[in-house]
Amino acid sequence: MLMVVLFGMVSSAVFASDPGPLQDFCVADKASQVLVNGFVCKNPMKVDADDFFFSGVNKPGNTNNKVGSNVTTVNVNQIGGLNTLGISLVRIDYAPYGQNPPHTHPRATEILTVIEGTLHVGFVTSNPENRLIFKVLNAGDVFVFPVGLIHFQFNPRHENAVAIAALSSQNPGVITIANAVFGSNPKIDGGILAKAFQVDKKVIDYLQSQFWEDNNN
Template sequence: MALSLWTRLPILVFIAMAAMQPGSVAADEDPLQDFCVMGQQLHVNGFSCKDPAQVQASDFASSVLQNPGNTSNALGVAVTPANVLTFRGLNTQGISAARIDFAPNGLKAPHFHPRAAEILFLAQGTLLVGFVTSTPDNKLFAQTINAGELFIFPRGLVHFQLNVGDCKALAFSAFNSQNQGTSHVADALFASNPPINDAVLEKALQLSAEDVQRLRSLISKT
């Protein structure tokens, strides 16, 4: 799907803004993996670097976000990531992006990014977006946004995006991490490997044993 100049310019601007980092401070580097257990052999918190003599201009270009994703699934959404795993030129730059295609009524289910804040630019359509705070009152901040508008999701907070328009929607997100990580709430609870003990879910969510098994089956298919 070719993007108009009107669409491309704001995307470039907000990705550049997301890349701006405050000055260095005396602190540990942000983790780029879920964990890094100390061992006898060296394992870096990230990825090794290509020999500079072998680097070419093409290493800093990517067409990974050019084409729409397949939204023919239960949630009606497709996320195409442009992170260090799909665009090697991002390594050590502390930034990544993603394309999100929504079918009508498509949902990016509640999830969070443990290593990055997210800024979303809506290129076309209408989305209901929101996040929930980590404070005791679990305050919800939600708003309907239209094409050309931005919304920010703070780092580590559960958030969602729902297409509430009559047609497809297209959004682009930028993250202040080369590998932001994504944890979907439903998957983490009901599709973990190995499974969380049923008694934990039954008591924590006040569900019956039958409800837990039904949700496990449903979410594994989704």
């Protein structure tokens, strides 16, 4: 009986994970009108090296924005060959005192490596603890942000900083908390947010009137 239970648990774990690719690759056919969870595959005989290639991660991003950071994204939308492979990466540039503001990736864990400079990084655990896990990173240091948890990075120095991060999804998604809550379209009712944040509605009205800039490209 114990063996049956253990087998059932293992089987459940196997079926709960994402399925692996059933062929060498499935390059995204972005011209297809078929809607699936991902992209339809191109004819493999029409695939070439450019379907697995992206150039430009060596170039600094433009950090001249309100948050002082820029995220250069390399996911399935930039490299069609990432389709079904469950991985992507980003380059993040930080101006002096710039930040990648609190956000989540709903479909991916992130592993970040500091290439240049110093970063204060952290993530917050789920309810009810909401505990901040925080670390100061220098060049060569690596930090992991678990899937779905709110996290951030901040450059505390007067010099630029650069990081490279890998994510465990071909299309991890990003939800920047302030943009989503105060910059949604249409707006969330101000009374709802005032009660949620326990502040006067005038504070919410002010926040909703701001331009919430996206630092991802």
